Amino acid sequence: xxxxxxxxKNFDEASAKLVKKGVDSETLERLKELFATLKEANATxxxxxxxxxxxxxxxxxxxxxxxxxxxxKAKVDAKxxxxxxxxxxxxxxxxxxxxxxxxxxxxxxxxxxEGVDEEDNVELKKVLxxxxxxxxxxxxxxxxxLNGWIxxxxxxxxxxxxFAVLRGExxxxxxxxxxxxxxxxxxxxxxEVCVPFINNATMLQGTGQLPKFEDDLFKIDGExxxxxxxxxxxxxNLYNDEILTTKELPILLTGYTPCFRKEAGSAxxxxxxxxxxxxxxxxxxxxxxxxxxxxxxxxxxxxNASDILTQLGLPHRVVELCGGDLGFSAATTxxxxxxxxxxxxxxxxxxISNTRDFQARRAKIRYKDGKKxxxxxxxxxxxxxxxxxxxAIMENYQNEDGSIEIPEVLKKYM
RNA sequence: GGACAGUUGGGUGAGUUGGCUGAAACCACAUCCCUGCUAAGGAUGCGUACUCGUAAGGGUACCGAGGGUUCGAAUCCCUCACUGUCCGCCA
Numbered sequence: 001x002x003x004x005x006x007x008x009k010n011f012d013e014a015s016a017k018l019v020k021k022g023v024d025s026e027t028l029e030r031l032k033e034l035f036a037t038l039k040e041a042n043a044t045x046x047x048x049x050x051x052x053x054x055x056x057x058x059x060x061x062x063x064x065x066x067x068x069x070x071x072x073k074a075k076v077d078a079k080x081x082x083x084x085x086x087x088x089x090x091x092x093x094x095x096x097x098x099x100x101x102x103x104x105x106x107x108x109x110x111x112x113x114e115g116v117d118e119e120d121n122v123e124l125k126k127v128l129x130x131x132x133x134x135x136x137x138x139x140x141x142x143x144x145x146l147n148g149w150i151x152x153x154x155x156x157x158x159x160x161x162x163f164a165v166l167r168g169e170x171x172x173x174x175x176x177x178x179x180x181x182x183x184x185x186x187x188x189x190x191x192e193v194c195v196p197f198i199n200n201a202t203m204l205q206g207t208g209q210l211p212k213f214e215d216d217l218f219k220i221d222g223e224x225x226x227x228x229x230x231x232x233x234x235x236x237n238l239y240n241d242e243i244l245t246t247k248e249l250p251i252l253l254t255g256y257t258p259c260f261r262k263e264a265g266s267a268x269x270x271x272x273x274x275x276x277x278x279x280x281x282x283x284x285x286x287x288x289x290x291x292x293x294x295x296x297x298x299x300x301x302x303x304n305a306s307d308i309l310t311q312l313g314l315p316h317r318v319v320e321l322c323g324g325d326l327g328f329s330a331a332t333t334x335x336x337x338x339x340x341x342x343x344x345x346x347x348x349x350x351x352i353s354n355t356r357d358f359q360a361r362r363a364k365i366r367y368k369d370g371k372k373x374x375x376x377x378x379x380x381x382x383x384x385x386x387x388x389x390x391x392a393i394m395e396n397y398q399n400e401d402g403s404i405e406i407p408e409v410l411k412k413y414m
Numbered sequence: 415g416g417a418c419a420g421u422u423g424g425g426u427g428a429g430u431u432g433g434c435u436g437a438a439a440c441c442a443c444a445u446c447c448c449u450g451c452u453a454a455g456g457a458u459g460c461g462u463a464c465u466c467g468u469a470a471g472g473g474u475a476c477c478g479a480g481g482g483u484u485c486g487a488a489u490c491c492c493u494c495a496c497u498g499u500c501c502g503c504c505a
Contacts, residue, residue, distance in 0.1 A: 042464075043474095047474090049474060053473095
């Protein structure tokens, strides 16, 4: 959630920031008004309650002194009636505010480039030269068929479209990649964590998936539970509603989880192959830091993900997302895009974001800085998306006959 | 899933004949004093959130969550969640 006090005090500045992210200033104006309304409603309510509390105390004294209380009771009864009304309007103001506030995306950093969609993203650097093929490189689904690695039709049979089955060497490579990623991350100082793959609504709200993106989630029928769309949710919310100490920070976590997404808005996109599935494996990095630490940790996370790709010998590039392409919770995001020779383009394989205190405010994650409680910064990033890495290996390591070499670093894992 | 018990501040743990308890005591923690040096003693402070105020200092809310009774609830009633124990089931 954005800082509403900041919005109130620096409206023009705040609204300029959010325009970058495609929020119109009318919505912001409304948010500001709702906030002011709530504050006023609460102020009057609290004043009345203070009076009532005072009278109730008096009441006790009267009783003890055996004084007559009928007059006092009449007064306090009248006050009570008044409070019921005030309470109702305060509650309405609260709900109206939350409706808008929870749907408001994070402020982008000032350094974020202007732009409306991925066309306007900025390439920062390329790592590794794509290899040149003496034959026409195939796409991964063709290779999958040749090698018997992926069964799309049986995945569909078991569940529905956008589910797939990995077999034999592909299944083993999937597992090898997970282990490789976790090992590298651990060497970089991330603690490995194994978390529930199902989280409750409060946690999903903490990281920003709810209430706005409910349609993208698989919900458990009849329960307040959802399949996680990313390990970012459980890893970040590990500290939901907690107050940490300075010496605990930064907290660096990594974990493997499957991720479940409805892909509601992506009908028709990447329907072929396993670039976009309802279920995919991912190893995630999450960092909980002080505001001062987050910049450095962010760079470290990007370098780490890039380093993993380099170790795998996969050509990739680093792209800075423009304001319009930035996710809901992110203040800044760098994507790593891996080269897919079969598709002849770079495709996202990791996305690393600093949400600053946006998630921390929602999830109430703070740390004690001296006497004050300060919101932490939370960061997250993939290292890496496993299925897409498998795809990248297939396409980059293919031979003319369709066979696939195993990257050197993975050999000891297979 | 069934039965019973429980859920209080960072921790342990009082308080359950409703008001003087936002909450004793102890521990932990912080600062200071004394002492002096692998110790001990003393003083003070020490929950969270919102809100008013330059500040000092006020106000409101929170004793698992939500609702109810009452002038007033941690204390009474209802619903739910969670934890523990026993039973059932089970990887």
